[in-house]
Amino acid sequence: MGKKTFALPYIVWMIGFTIIPLAMIVYYGLTDNSGAFTLDNVAAIMTAEHSQALWLSLGLALISTLICLLLAYPLAMILKSISKNRSSLIVFIFILPMWMNSLLRTMAWQTILSNQGILNLLLEFLGLPTVQIINTTGAIIFGMVYDFLPFMVLPIYNVLIKIGQDKVEAARDLGANGVQTFFRVTFPLSMPGVVSGITMVFVPAMTTFVISTLLGGGKILLIGNVIEQAFTSGSNWHLGSGLSLVLMVFILISMAILAKYDPEGSNVV
Amino acid sequence: MKKRIALLLALVLALTALAGCSNAEGSQEGEFTPGENGVVKVYNWGDYIDESVIDMFEAETGIEVVYDVFQNNEEMYPIIEAGGTVYDVVCPSDYMIAKMIENGLVQEINFDNVPNIEYIGDIHMESARAFDPENKYAVPYTYxxxxxxxxxxxxxxxxxxxxxxxxxxxxxxxxxxxxxxxxxxxxxxxxxxxxxxxxxxxxxxxxxxxxxxxxxxxxxxxxxxxxxxxxxxxxxxxxxxxxxxxxxxxxxxxxxxxxxxxxxxxFVDAWVIPSNAENKENAEAWINFLCRPDIAQMNFEYITYSTPNDGAVELLDEEYLSNEDVFPDDAVIERCExxxxxxxxxxxxxxxxxxxxxxxxxx
Known part of the structure; x- marks a missing residue:
């Protein structure tokens, strides 16, 4: 009885904010304007524009996830190797920007990267040729990496510091060199953190529409933008919901693939 | 966010549709007594009014203004359609007004309560007929x-x-x-x-x-x-x-x-009164107030969208009037659609x- 009462707010939360909205998306996604059942909204993903947007989102999300991983892992290793005090200071500095709204930070990058922006003024001042980064896929990848990097660093770092030094020393005693120790001991043991980091970067990168709008100048259409436009200017909630369902399936599949690499099956983020 | 709320409210509304209808009809008569309800709920474009006008309206009529803004027509429409948030007076653009008229979302204005309509230029009432064929529903605000x-x-x-x-x-x-x-x-x-x-x-x-x-x-x-x-x-x-x-x-x-x-x-942006408005008379008082030449002048000088108000135009500096970008001559208007x-x-x-x-x- 006591336990049940305690769980009640969470049950209400889950029903109100997950199950009902999800049911509404399924309802809208599988009906048309007159309320009749249809698969058209889901099948709409097959049109050239929509599937192109989906593949582009997938591609950009994969690239930014890979870049985040390549940047975050060495950083997490460094953090593990230095003293606790210094590493917590660095982690603190690293996540400090997250205290600001990510929309604001993305808008700041818009100002920095734009044609008359700070970066180009600096290049001009140094006598270097200016670059056009803003409104390209490059700018979007940059924005994703910048926004989501802390979500990769933290889980990897948290797993790494829990790997005891004794395991590394045992490997070395048994004759493994530094590289072998890393690939056969440290990296496999850190897999839960890597998988968790990949999920936390890949999913928001795959679904974002803010970063592509702000840094892509509205010229690059990701699947998130298609859905956003269906709901706003297109006022076609049925299409937006249908495409959202497709996107959810894509994310579920990628999480299922990732789960295979998580030896303990310990994380479901 | 607003849309999601609107959607929930729409569902509730759908469930209670019949009851809701009869309620509205029953109470409508009472609301025609002036001053009985001291509120007007206004829904306008962002940054599309000189805010001191709102204070002046409240001071002169004793009607409290509840003021909300939208960013574009497409965002405004579902809110009015869902009816979850009830507004008394809204300022959409031409083609959107036509859509609202077609779908029965706006009601006829009682022009006896809007005598200042006389200040709106004939040419502008005529262009409003493109979306409001009999000039029954809309009062032009800007163009x-x-x-x-x-x-x-x-x-x-x-x-x-x-x-x-x-x-x-x-x-x-x-x-x-x-x-x-x-x-x-x-x-x-x-x-x-x-x-x-x-x-x-x-x-x-x-x-x-x-x-x-x-x-x-x-x-x-x-x-x-x-x-x-x-x-x-x-x-x-x-x-x-x-x-x-x-x-x-x-x-x-x-x-x-x-x-x-x-x-x-x-384009013409104009004031309309939604069908489900709860304070129709106050909405008409609001529209009438905005049609007063000195008020229209204040609004023009703040938002700088051309005013269809002839009375206000007479009060404006020559500098504004000679600016063809703001007040296009007839030849320009003629080639526009x-x-x-x-x-x-x-x-x-x-x-x-x-x-x-x-x-x-x-x-």
């Missing part, structure tokens, strides 16, 4: 044209006299377009010689192809950011509503505006066309 905004340091007046400049490779990456399908299609349709209200799919596809060809030259598709990008000279030429120009010129005097010779869009509401199927088709433009390659 203007869609045109080219350009930086005179880089672009000549002759070049900016035609929409062709938006396809000129010389200005590659210096062109900016509106993130709005009907506005962005306007130059293409005008160059092709088609109506802005065409429902011929082949014509629309041809115009869309022009936008796809243009895309590599376009710096960005944005809305309000156009102002900053023009002021900072990040771009040299772009689409703009005439009402934005004065404010931009204050920041960068090199910016000029033209309505290209091929023709363009002429008002957007009409084209029906739900066309709404959807336009949205598909826009997705094609946005998804097309950038180089």
């Amino acid at each position: 203007g044209t869609l045109g080219i905004m350009y930086n005179t340091n880089y672009v000549t007046d002759e070049e900016a006299a035609t929409w062709n400049i938006l396809w000129d490779e010389k200005y590659s990456q210096k062109i900016v377009m509106y993130e709005s399908v009907r506005d962005s299609l306007t130059p293409a349709l005008e160059l092709l010689g088609y109506s802005l209200n065409t429902t011929d799919r082949a014509e629309l596809e041809e115009a869309t192809q022009m936008l796809i060809d243009q895309k590599p030259l376009v710096y960005a598709y944005v809305m309000d950011q156009i102002k900053d990008q023009m002021i900072n000279e990040e771009v040299y030429v772009g689409l703009a509503y005439s009402g934005e120009v004065l404010a931009i010129q204050e920041e960068n005097p090199d910016i000029a505006f033209s309505v290209p010779e091929e023709g363009s869009n002429y 008002v957007f009409e509401y084209l029906g739900e199927d066309m709404d959807q088709f336009y949205a598909e066309l826009w997705t094609q433009v946005k998804a097309s390659s950038t180089n």
Whole structure:
């Protein structure tokens, strides 16, 4: 009885904010304007524009996830190797920007990267040729990496510091060199953190529409933008919901693939 | 966010539809007594009124104003349609008003309560007939044209006299377009010689192809950011509503505006009263107040969108009146066309066309 009462707010939360909205998306996604059942909204993903947007989102999300991983892992290793005090200071500095709204930070990058922006003024001042980064896929990848990097660093770092030094020393005693120790001991043991980091970067990168709008100048259409436009200017909630369902399936599949690499099956983020 | 709330409320409303209807009818009679209900709920574009006007209205009529804003017509419509949040008076654009009339979302205004309507110029009441054929539902608030905004340091007046400049490779990456399908299609349709209200799919596809060809030259598709990008000279030429120009010129005097010779869009924003309004008389008092010449003058000087109020025009400085960007002469208005509401199927088709433009390659 006591336990049940305690769980009640969470049950209400889950029903109100997950199950009902999800049911509404399924309802809208599988009906048309007159309320009749249809698969058209889901099948709409097959049109050239929509599937192109989906593949582009997938591609950009994969690239930014890979870049985040390549940047975050060495950083997490460094953090593990230095003293606790210094590493917590660095982690603190690293996540400090997250205290600001990510929309604001993305808008700041818009100002920095734009044609008359700070970066180009600096290049001009140094006598270097200016670059056009803003409104390209490059700018979007940059924005994703910048926004989501802390979500990769933290889980990897948290797993790494829990790997005891004794395991590394045992490997070395048994004759493994530094590289072998890393690939056969440290990296496999850190897999839960890597998988968790990949999920936390890949999913928001795959679904974002803010970063592509702000840094892509509205010229690059990701699947998130298609859905956003269906709901706003297109006022076609049925299409937006249908495409959202497709996107959810894509994310579920990628999480299922990732789960295979998580030896303990310990994380479901 | 508002939409989600609206959706929930819509569901609730749907469940109680019958009960809701009879309630509204029952209580309507009582609400016609003036002053009984001291509130008016206003729903307007963002930054589209001199806020001291609101205080003056409250002081003079004793009616409390509840004021909300929207960013575009498409955002406003579902809120009114769902009826979850009830507004007494709303200020949409022409084609959206036609859509609201068609779907029974607005009610006739009792013009006995709006004597100041006499100050609205006849020519403007006439152009309002494009979306409100009998002048029963809407009172014009502002009007203007869609045109080219350009930086005179880089672009000549002759070049900016035609929409062709938006396809000129010389200005590659210096062109900016509106993130709005009907506005962005306007130059293409005008160059092709088609109506802005065409429902011929082949014509629309041809115009869309022009936008796809243009895309590599376009710096960005944005809305309000156009102002900053023009002021900072990040771009040299772009689409703009005439009402934005004065404010931009204050920041960068090199910016000029033209309505290209091929023709363009002429828009009217007007006040309407939603069918489910709870304070109709107060809404009419609000509209009447805004039609008073001195109030219309205050609003014009703040928002700088042209006013259809002849009484206010008489009060304005010569400097404003001689500015053809703000008060276009008849020849300009004659080559412009008002957007009409084209029906739900066309709404959807336009949205598909826009997705094609946005998804097309950038180089």
